[in-house]
Amino acid sequence: MELCQLLTRVTATAQRPTRNKSHAGELLHGYVAESNSDPSQPVVRLAAPEQLRAAFAEAGVPLQLSEGQEPAGVDSLMGALRQVLRYSTRTSHPLFYNQLYARVEPAGLAAEWAAAATNTNVHTYEVAPVYTLLEGEVVSKMASLVGFPEGSRDGLLVPGGSASNLYALHLARHRAVPESRARGLAGGPPLCAFTSGQSHYSYTKAAALTGLGTDNMVAVGCDARGALVPAALEAAIDKAEARGQKPFFVGLTAGTTVTGAFDPFKEVAEICRRRGLWLHVDGCWGVEEADSFAWNAHKMMGVPLSCAAFMTRHKGLLQAANSSGATYLFQPDKLFGSLDIGDKSLQCGRKSDALKLWLQWKAVGDAGWEARIDHCVALAEHFEAALTHPRWRGAFELVMPRSCTNVCFWWVPPSLRPWRCGEGAAQRQRDALGAVAPAIKALMQAKGDAMIGFQPLGSHPNFFRIVFANAWTTSTEMLDDLLTRIDAYGMQVASAPAAAGAAAGVGIGAAADVSARPSEAAKAFCGCGAGAAAAAPAAPALGAPAAAAGRRVSKSSEEAATEGVAAV
Incomplete structure (x- = not known):
């Protein structure tokens, strides 16, 4: 954390004599250090809106920005910062697995602070x-790793993977119908694009924003793991041409959001090459054959949100598709005007996201990234294997084998065991199983325990999706303890769903959203099968993982440091 400490001292020196401003830096530094290393702290203190409003009011800084707002004192502002940190989800916590991003790296945090300071x-x-x-x-570094040739590649840092997918569709449309930039899509051939049925919803949004229309972004069928089926794509292209449409774009995914599936790049690249379609790969969770590629560094690389790159092998196309030539900015006769990059962006105002990625890359090095990703993969392997251990007596069931570091699973009540991915299950049983994950998560949130997402998918009822993203401080012991606690929460819900719902409300407040409580379907699963729910053991204390050894599956900090990971 030396970089953050240095920046705190520099900021404090620059801001003297207002000493409290340095206290803000110390507060943030302590928060990140604690979040990254102390699993005994709650992942979240989930509070109802009324409780949050009361907490800020008690700190002397009400949430409401009233008419004639008076300036607050430094002590009140510090109190407000403490409330923000207290009630925000600790995404750097070793037990935060809810999204595709996680722990903040110190170098990235220091760079984010510096970028804000330079404004x-x-x-x-x-x-x-x-x-x-x-x-x-x-x-340039990222494009070389993707495999785009030097001299023809181009790219920008953009505000997230959704923006990257929008850029891709925008450039593909410009290449297919360049006159559409001036006249619009009217009068030209009706265009048609394709993506998998499991791709990110931003493809559909991009279709709406570019004027393509959501009906013309065709969702192509997938296999059981969620990967696009090439034969289905070819058939969809044929159908579009038969309708008189002009196919022009295929959007693939390198690691789908839910299951982590990888679309078959080589097979689809051959189809696109043969039929003249732009191939984009959303690698936000993750090709030299692609025309463009999206890379989210704020996910597995742990760069602070947001930090994403859009890259293309077609140099000059960003400029051609986006240039406006605003003379107050892009004068051709000024010093270093040829180095301006703003005119090839869809944005005018652009915060620097490059500094945090660059500084973090310098701090970690290529070997450091490799070690971190190896560790995440090893954690996913361990967790997937642990789910099938005989000690659980069928309590955990994989939804499907993992493809990346996403592991999808159910906790199955005793009355529904054995559960074989719903083969022959009645709808009542599916509904009952689908109510389990929300009920367990409500109990976990009430305790501030690990945060894991859940969702349905196709015919599968709600299941947990645990994601290992930059989980450098997570150990296998923590995961083993987590499974023990999930099993205990599950038994608590299975034995008395209504009581579990009441327990979930403790600490959240009477005004908590009713979605935090088990639904009526949850009350049904006790009688769905022949078995009876066993007595529910108490869930282990949240601090239990703190006693576990901090062993990592792959490489320790010391080992990584010897391979080029700077000490930050």
Whole structure:
């Protein structure tokens, strides 16, 4: 954490004599250090809106921005910061597995602070000389890793993977119908694009925003793991052409959001090459054959949100599709004007996201990234194997074998065991199983325990999806303890769903959303099968993982440091 401490001291020196401003830096530094290393702390203190409003009011800074708002004192502002940190989800916690992002790396945090301090708009070289060069360096590095040839590649840092997918569809449309930039899509051939039925919803949003229309973003069928089926894509293209449409774009995914499935790149690349379609790969969770590629560094790499890159092998196309030539910014006769990058972006105002990625890459190194990703994969392997251990007596059931570091599973009540992915299950049984994950999660949130997402998928009722993203401080012992607690929560719900719902409300407040409580379907699963729910053991204390050894599956901090990981 030396970088963050240094920045705290520098900021404090620059802001003197207002000593409390340095206290804010110390507060943030302590919060991140605690979140990254102390599993005994709650992942979240889930509170109802009324409780949050009361907490801020007690700190002297009500949430409401009233008419004639008076300036608050420094002590009140510090109190407000403490409430923000207290009630925000600790996404850097070793037990946060809810999303595809997780722990903040210190170097990235320090860079984010520096970028905010310099308050620079990255559109022209004269305004942002350092950030312009840094963005070029990180895009070049990432594009080389993807496999795009030097000299023809191009790219930008963009505000997230959704923006990358929008850029891809926008550029593909420009290449297919360049005159559409001026006249719109009217009068031209009706266009049609394709993506898998399990791809990110941002593809559909991009279709709406570009004027393509959501009906013309065709969802192609997938296999049991959630990967696009090439034969289904070919058939969908044939149907579009038979309707008089012009196919022009295919959006693939390298690691789908829910199951972590990888679409078959080589087979689809051959189809796109043969039929003249733009191939984009959403690798936000994760090809040299692609025309464009999306990479979210704020996910497994742990760069602070948001930090994403869009890359293409077609140099000059970003400029051609987006240039407006605003003369107040992009004067051709100024110094270093050829280095301006803002005119090829859809945005004018652009915060520097390059600094945090560049500084973190310098701090961690290629070997450090490899060690972190190896560790996440090893954790996923361990967790997947642990689910099938005989000690659980069928309590845990895999939804499907994992493809990435996402592991999808059910906790199955005794009355529904053995559960074989719903083969022959009645709808009442599916409904009952689907109510289990929300009920267990409500209990976990009430205790501030591990945070794991759940969702249905196709015919599968709600299941847990645990994601290992930059889980550098998570150990196998923590995961073993977590399974013990999930089993205990499950038995608590299975034996007395109504009581479990009441327990979930403790600490959340009477005004908590009713969605935090088990539904009526949850009350049904006790009688869905021949078995009877056993007596529910008490869930282990949240602090239990703190006693576990901090062993990592792959490489320790010391080992990683010897391979080029800077000590931050």
